[in-house]
Amino acid sequence: MRRRSVLRLGTAALATPAVLAALPVSGAQAAALNIRGVDLSSLPKGEDKGAVFRYADGTRGDAVRILREAGANWARIKVWVNSADGYHGKRQLLAMARRIQAQGMRLLVDFHYSDTWADPGKQFKPAAWNSLTGTALETAVRDHTADILGSLARQSTPAAMAQIGNEINGGMLWPDGRSTDWDKLAGLLNAGAQGARSASPGTRLALHLAEGGDNGGTRWWFDNATSRGVPFDVIALSFYGYWHGTLAQLRTNLHDAASRYGKDVLVAETAYPFRLGSKDNHEDIIASPSQLVPGYPATPQGQTAWMRDIGQVVASVPGGRGLGIFYWEPAWTAVPGNGWDETDPSSGNGWENQALFDYNDRALPAMWWA
Structure with a gap:
């Protein structure tokens, strides 16, 4: 079978970000x-709503395979408890886990x-748990986590890693688990x-x-977690350059966190625009030039340079603790039909x-x- 290219980049590094817009795409040059x-x-x-994905030459293909052939070796999937649109649940996760494994990727x-x-601005309880507090809420969290990870293990597609919460700077399951009450959190x-641990002992645990770029906030949060014996294997951080500081601040934080807590570190979320203007x-x-990171234009070259440079920051963490x-x-x-608001099928997408x-x-x- 003919192997289709995803426009593989060459080996020469891109020049400084300030001149990227004037240069052809050459090499991402992210460290291993x-x-x-x-x-x-x-x-x-x-996909259910009709999304199509193509290789760079226009040939239609499977999105997971296209990304895998481009170098992706892990996939991350979020899980909601009972979504209004019926997505982001166990059924989709199990199906995606099979696809991910078939491509030789980890989950x-x-x-x-x-x-x-x-996220940091909202951590709403699932409707089914609204009346639960104290040990009853803890039991719901324990059982839900075990059910999801146990189901993956039973179909022989175990999760390699799991986040116990998503962007939980302010805690989770508000109001019970706010970070203003660390004992409850x-x-x-x-x-x-x-x-x-009970359902999938081999799964590494991440706190996200x-x-x-906020080293003080990261220290405050993980000092509280470690002083209360919260178990974890990986420190996971979101870093969007248009919101979360500079790459230098990310570097400082990753290096400090890895050293201070003796844990591996991971950028669990990043992205960058390849253009401005909505589809x-x-x-x-x-949506505007004023929102961009200086030196990184909203072009395919700028998007590539962002990934190259943040990759180098993560790879610089001593001792190989910068996982990826x-x-x-x-x-x-x-x-x-695949917009931001799961309760409104007519809502649009702010991410394309x-x-x-x-x-x-x-x-x-x-x-x-x-």
Whole structure:
């Protein structure tokens, strides 16, 4: 069978970011990393709604295989408890785990412990758990975690890693698990870890914060977690350069966290736009030149350079503790019905200009960043 190229990049490094716009794409030159990951949480719904994915030459293909052939070796999938649209649950996760394994990739499960998006600004309890508090809520967390990871193990597609919560700077399962009450939050985190360990002992556990450039915030959070004996194997951080500081601040934080806590570190989310201007009628999250990181234009070259440079930062962590990076939602393209609001089928997508497929559904060169 003919192997189709994903526009593999050459070996020469790109010049400084300031002159990227004037140069052809040459080489991503990211240092070698163990994890070259992609978050594919939106893919099942996108495919159901008609999303198409193509190699750089226009040949239609499977998104997971296209990304794998470009170098991705891990996939991250989020899990909600009972979503309004029926997606992001156990059924889709089990099916995606089979696809991921078939491509020789490893799986990271991202527990949101919610029926909807969980992030630093919102950590809503699932509706089925609204009346639960104290040990009853801990039991629900433990049982849900064990059910998901146990189901993966039973179908012989175990998770290699699992996040106990998503961007939990302010805690999770509010109001019970706010980080203003660390004893309660630690109880919930411990319950998730216990469920994971009981159902899938080989799964590494990650604790995930946003604000990857905030060293003071990272120290405060993990000092509280470690002082209460919360178990974890990996420190996972989101880092978007247009929100979370500079690459130098990320480097400082990753180096310090790895040294201070003796743990591996991971960038669990990053991305960058390849263009400005929305494909659908919904304004993109990054929509204007003023939002861009200086030196990184919203072009395929700028997107590639961002991935090269953040990869070098992660790889610089001493002792090989910089595990790697996950690109967030590279296959979330603009198709009707697969928007931001799971309760509104007409909602649009604010992310398509940061995907790794262009507006003609073709693979972009940043896909080969690793």
